[in-house]
Amino acid sequence: MNADEQSKTHFDLIVVGGGSGGLAGAFRAAEYGARVALLEPALLGGTCVNVGCVPKKAMWLAADIAGKLRMAQSLGFSIDQPPQQRCELDWPTFIVHRQRYIANIHESYRKRLDASGIVLAPMRAHLLDARTVECENGARLSAPRILIATGGHAVKPDMPGAELGGTSDDFFSWNAAPERVAIIGAGYIAVELAGVLQALGSRVEVFARGARLLEGFDAELTKQLSDDYCQSGVRLHFDRAVAALEADGVRVRLRDADGALSEAFDKVLFATGRRPNSAKLGLQQLGVKLDARGHIVVDELHATSVAGVNAVGDVTTDVQLTPVAIAAARRLMDRVYGKREGRLDQQNIPTVVFAHPPIGKVGLTEDEARARHGDNLHIYRAGFRPMLYALAESPQRSLFKLICVGEERRVVGIHLLGEAADEMLQGFAVALKRGITLDDLRDTVAIHPTSAEEVVLMR
Numbered sequence: 001m002n003a004d005e006q007s008k009t010h011f012d013l014i015v016v017g018g019g020s021g022g023l024a025g026a027f028r029a030a031e032y033g034a035r036v037a038l039l040e041p042a043l044l045g046g047t048c049v050n051v052g053c054v055p056k057k058a059m060w061l062a063a064d065i066a067g068k069l070r071m072a073q074s075l076g077f078s079i080d081q082p083p084q085q086r087c088e089l090d091w092p093t094f095i096v097h098r099q100r101y102i103a104n105i106h107e108s109y110r111k112r113l114d115a116s117g118i119v120l121a122p123m124r125a126h127l128l129d130a131r132t133v134e135c136e137n138g139a140r141l142s143a144p145r146i147l148i149a150t151g152g153h154a155v156k157p158d159m160p161g162a163e164l165g166g167t168s169d170d171f172f173s174w175n176a177a178p179e180r181v182a183i184i185g186a187g188y189i190a191v192e193l194a195g196v197l198q199a200l201g202s203r204v205e206v207f208a209r210g211a212r213l214l215e216g217f218d219a220e221l222t223k224q225l226s227d228d229y230c231q232s233g234v235r236l237h238f239d240r241a242v243a244a245l246e247a248d249g250v251r252v253r254l255r256d257a258d259g260a261l262s263e264a265f266d267k268v269l270f271a272t273g274r275r276p277n278s279a280k281l282g283l284q285q286l287g288v289k290l291d292a293r294g295h296i297v298v299d300e301l302h303a304t305s306v307a308g309v310n311a312v313g314d315v316t317t318d319v320q321l322t323p324v325a326i327a328a329a330r331r332l333m334d335r336v337y338g339k340r341e342g343r344l345d346q347q348n349i350p351t352v353v354f355a356h357p358p359i360g361k362v363g364l365t366e367d368e369a370r371a372r373h374g375d376n377l378h379i380y381r382a383g384f385r386p387m388l389y390a391l392a393e394s395p396q397r398s399l400f401k402l403i404c405v406g407e408e409r410r411v412v413g414i415h416l417l418g419e420a421a422d423e424m425l426q427g428f429a430v431a432l433k434r435g436i437t438l439d440d441l442r443d444t445v446a447i448h449p450t451s452a453e454e455v456v457l458m459r
């Protein structure tokens with residue numbers, strides 16, 4: 001092989017997967033002057049841009065507008081619709097806007113890849129050894145470092161009739177709100193899609209195998225969120241394990257563990273978790289350690305068990321959030337090519353579920369804090385109706401909660417449920433990471449009239 005040919009197949013870094021983590025790693029490495037090849041067989045941006053955060057947030061915004069339009073009518077705005085009737089969304093029109101937004105992201109990534117000199121190979125790849133990747137077309141690329149960022153995929157539980165149900169991927173190809181939808185699961189995706197569909201006109205029923213929504217979030221807030229969902233018409237079934245799906249004409253029924261059959265639904269969605277894309281990558285032959293569910297095991301520097309092979313994002317044991325994948329990839333490249341210290345702090349990662357209303361947390365829940373600190377806790381709450389909802393005589397309330405520890409009342413948990421919680425949490429997460437106390441919050445002058453001021457006025 002001559003020098004020219006070798007320069008086309010030999011790189012400083014090969015990134016497998018062009019989603020949140022892979023793109024962030026490729027761009028950061030290229031900023032330091034590394035020669036990078038990126039392998040991505042599908043659309044740039046991966047799950048988040050194409051079938052995750054971005055289209056989901058677009059649908060959430062549409063649902064939010066639907067709710068605000070109904071409130072506007074009750075406040076005296078004349079909207080070309082008889083009062084009390086739902087303002088219907090024309091999905092195809094909205095989807096044109098949603099997909100145009102996404103196409104712009106693809107375009108912007110493509111331009112950035114070109115400008116950064118990153119070589120994009122639009123194909124699947126697997127590892128032959130710790131320095132060599134083989135592409136689908138048989139081409140072999142080599143590099144002293146390989147980053148695996150292949151993400152994950154939705155899974156349906158193994159049950160009879162599972163093929164009659166879809167997943168969040170299917171939801172994003174729908175062109176209208178089905179009349180009746182069943183959602184199986186009680187995590188992030190179940191709660192988000194239930195809220196969106198109910199607001200856009202579907203009659204939604206959620207089947208949770210456990211006793212509550214959103215394990216891992218503060219139980220008091222999730223109880224209030226459940227009440228909000230019931231109030232808006234969502235039917236929640238707790239402790240109801242689904243054992244099978246059965247066709248009933250063009251509709252589907254759910255059979256539970258006791259053999260009982262549900263009413264019929266136009267659509268059923270599984271929101272029962274995701275699995276890592278770690279198969280068919282050659283990892284086992286290479287000796288890359290996986291956990292029992294197939295996640296790549298990484299250390300705190302995102303190194304795998306094989307030298308020179310790193311992994312970030314949903315394919316690893318990290319929390320499955322886009323900013324976590326991005327932060328891990330950037331810090332890795334800062335260390336490798338920028339010779340800068342820094343590792344991802346996995347503590348106190350803020351997160352929001354785009355429910356209706358949104359719910360967010362950073363730090364410990366009350367139960368977690370009690371398990372860690374015993375009774376040395378101080379809990380503060382603010383329950384109130386945001387002004388718009390009070391004006392419209394809507395029952396929806398907000399509930400904010402602070403978990404503080406010790407005599408100094410150090411804030412170890414912030415939990416927000418309510419209008420604009422999604423936009424409020426980020427700044428308070430910075431404060432919590434800096435180790436603030438309740439007095440620091442109280443010492444901050446409030447911004448009035450807002451919901452956020454309730455956080456600094458808690459007594």
Ligand SMILES: Cc1cc2nc3c(=O)[nH]c(=O)nc-3n(C[C@H](O)[C@H](O)[C@H](O)COP(=O)(O)OP(=O)(O)OC[C@H]3O[C@@H](n4cnc5c(N)ncnc54)[C@H](O)[C@@H]3O)c2cc1C
Nearest residue numbers: 017019020021046047048052125150151313314320321322
């Ligand atoms: C419905 C939904 C909503 C979500 N909402 C949010 C949210 O609001 N906020 C948030 O923070 N997170 C959200 N997430 C989670 C977020 O999308 C993921 O955490 C994030 O996309 C993980 O990034 P990643 O780079 O690890 O993987 P991905 O983004 O999944 O990218 C992996 C890429 O690797 C490619 N690939 C796979 N195998 C190969 C191979 N052999 N060779 C080459 N390429 C390969 C895939 O085609 C894919 O493009 C959501 C997820 C879902 C499903």
Ligand SMILES: NC(=O)c1ccc[n+]([C@@H]2O[C@H](COP(=O)([O-])OP(=O)(O)OC[C@H]3O[C@@H](n4cnc5c(N)ncnc54)[C@H](O)[C@@H]3O)[C@@H](O)[C@H]2O)c1
Nearest residue numbers: 157185186187188189190209271272273274320352353354
């Ligand atoms: N707003 C956001 O940041 C956001 C939004 C969506 C997804 N995500 C990420 O994507 C991940 C995946 O989302 P998800 O909602 O699929 O997973 P999840 O882990 O949040 O929830 C899975 C749910 O399915 C239930 N479940 C699992 N197996 C089941 C079975 N056989 N029968 C019935 N129920 C079952 C679990 O009890 C749980 O309630 C999340 O954990 C999160 O990290 C983030």
